[in-house]
Amino acid sequence: xxxxxxxxxxxxxxxxxxxxxQVIMLSRHSIRTPLVLNLEDYSEKKWPxxxxxxxxxxxxxxxxxxxxxxxxxxxxxxxxxxxNKCPDEDEVHVYSNTKQRTIETAEAFVDGAFEDCxxxxxxxxxxxxxxxxxxxxxxxxxxxxxxVISEMQKxxxxxxxxxxxxxxxxxxxxxxxxxxxxxxxxxxxxxKHDIVLNLNExxxxxxxxxxxNFIVDAFLMAYYxxxxxxxxxxxxxxxxxxxxxxxxxxxxxxxxxxKTKHLSRDLVNPxxxxxxxxxxxxxxxxxxxxxxxxxxxxxxxAMNFMDYTLHDQAEKTxxxxxxxxxxxxxxxxxxxxxxxxxxxxxxxxxxxxxxLTLDNPPQWALLEMENCKLDVLGLCPWEDFVKIxxxx
Ligand SMILES: *[C@@H]1O[C@H](CO)[C@@H](O)[C@H](O)[C@H]1NC(C)=O
Ligand SMILES: *[C@@H]1O[C@H](CO)[C@@H](O)[C@H](O)[C@H]1NC(C)=O
Numbered sequence: 445x446x447x448x449x450x451x452x453x454x455x456x457x458x459x460x461x462x463x464x465x466q467v468i469m470l471s472r473h474s475i476r477t478p479l480v481l482n483l484e485d486y487s488e489k490k491w492p493x494x495x496x497x498x499x500x501x502x503x504x505x506x507x508x509x510x511x512x513x514x515x516x517x518x519x520x521x522x523x524x525x526x527x528n529k530c531p532d533e534d535e536v537h538v539y540s541n542t543k544q545r546t547i548e549t550a551e552a553f554v555d556g557a558f559e560d561c562x563x564x565x566x567x568x569x570x571x572x573x574x575x576x577x578x579x580x581x582x583x584x585x586x587x588x589x590x591x592v593i594s595e596m597q598k599x600x601x602x603x604x605x606x607x608x609x610x611x612x613x614x615x616x617x618x619x620x621x622x623x624x625x626x627x628x629x630x631x632x633x634x635x636k637h638d639i640v641l642n643l644n645e646x647x648x649x650x651x652x653x654x655x656x657n658f659i660v661d662a663f664l665m666a667y668y669x670x671x672x673x674x675x676x677x678x679x680x681x682x683x684x685x686x687x688x689x690x691x692x693x694x695x696x697x698x699x700x701x702x703k704t705k706h707l708s709r710d711l712v713n714p715x716x717x718x719x720x721x722x723x724x725x726x727x728x729x730x731x732x733x734x735x736x737x738x739x740x741x742x743x744x745x746a747m748n749f750m751d752y753t754l755h756d757q758a759e760k761t762x763x764x765x766x767x768x769x770x771x772x773x774x775x776x777x778x779x780x781x782x783x784x785x786x787x788x789x790x791x792x793x794x795x796x797x798x799x800l801t802l803d804n805p806p807q808w809a810l811l812e813m814e815n816c817k818l819d820v821l822g823l824c825p826w827e828d829f830v831k832i833x834x835x836x
Contacts, residue, residue: 463775467770468771472766473548473735473764475508483658483659485626486655487615492671508717512761542571553732555602592704595706599700613631616659639648646711670795715733747813748813757788767784768787785809
């Protein structure tokens with residue numbers, strides 16, 4: 445609640461001497477089809493049918509991202525960063541991972557924000573992940589592996605999620621599923637976690653958190669994409685509080701995989717190098733990087749962002765959401781300042797597919813980094829941020 449109230453005040457606080465100089469965004473892709481195909485094994489009930497390949501951006505995902513793009517350009521014009529919707533190529537840089545869903549998200553954003561004036565860049569070899577967005581283990585020492593496993597285990601030990609597990613057992617009728625008959629997975633309470641940490645792979649945790657993650661993700665994408673409510677988790681999940689209960693398992697799954705101290709730093713290294721270059725020397729007014737929730741999780745962990753909650757959302761890294769680094773110039777004091785927000789559509793805005801405008805904006809939640817203390821306007825000195833970047 446504080447964040448909501450606070451961000452409204454901050455957005456309206458028209459401090460005359462502050463000018464927006466630069467915006468750097470790290471975005472997650474928009475709505476996609478579910479990632480895992482063997483959902484049928486987890487429930488005998490009829491699952492919704494999806495058009496297109498697994499993990500691809502949906503039509504509604506494209507529309508949502510066009511709305512986000514259009515809103516962001518309206519906001520930047522309102523702050524006088526741009527004079528019109530068609531900036532020069534050398535004022536903007538948009539860079540995407542090689543996945544269909546990220547490229548299409550970047551294209552849709554650009555379409556909404558800048559019409560056809562801006563090109564989306566990405567690595568031409570789309571058969572593999574761009575290293576910048578690839579959250580894989582790179583440190584090959586045993587010391588590192590031992591350290592990381594103990595950090596992940598500590599997080600796992602602290603997790604207790606009876607409510608989402610109980611709800612999922614019930615909603616899926618897991619006792620009556622093929623995984624119960626064939627693999628004895630009859631209740632999420634009875635499955636063990638295993639940490640999977642291999643060189644050049646994403647870190648993972650098998651077991652109930654992983655199962656809960658991909659089931660709830662499939663429910664949520666169906667809800668976001670506008671499937672009839674009786675097809676979304678068979679009509680069992682509609683309220684934000686119910687989503688919040690189920691998504692507590694999703695948040696925990698990502699937290700264990702991507703948000704431990706030493707591991708996040710290793711996973712995010714190429715992205716951090718890339719972004720550090722932009723922060724320190726980038727001369728364009730607007731940068732957009734389009735990747736994945738793993739990138740946002742690992743980056744916020746490696747940069748020591750304080751824990752945050754996002755009002756009107758149950759995801760920690762919402763679909764279409766963006767970390768927004770804003771560089772401001774204070775004319776009176778002749779100094780540069782940083783403000784960081786999470787900009788994202790609410791659960792309801794996504795479900796309703798509403799147009800986002802300055803009058804009906806997506807959500808802004810103020811974020812804070814350790815060692816970059818915020819003033820009453822939510823700003824911290826850019827020079828403190830530079831110190832943090834150099835020390836990372
Ligand atoms: C690998 O991890 C160990 C243990 O944390 C650390 O001392 C070492 O510097 C790391 N190596 C690289 C290349 O990051
Ligand atoms: C189990 O699934 C079958 C359909 O495969 C259904 O007819 C039956 O009612 C289900 N039983 C329970 C207890 O859910």
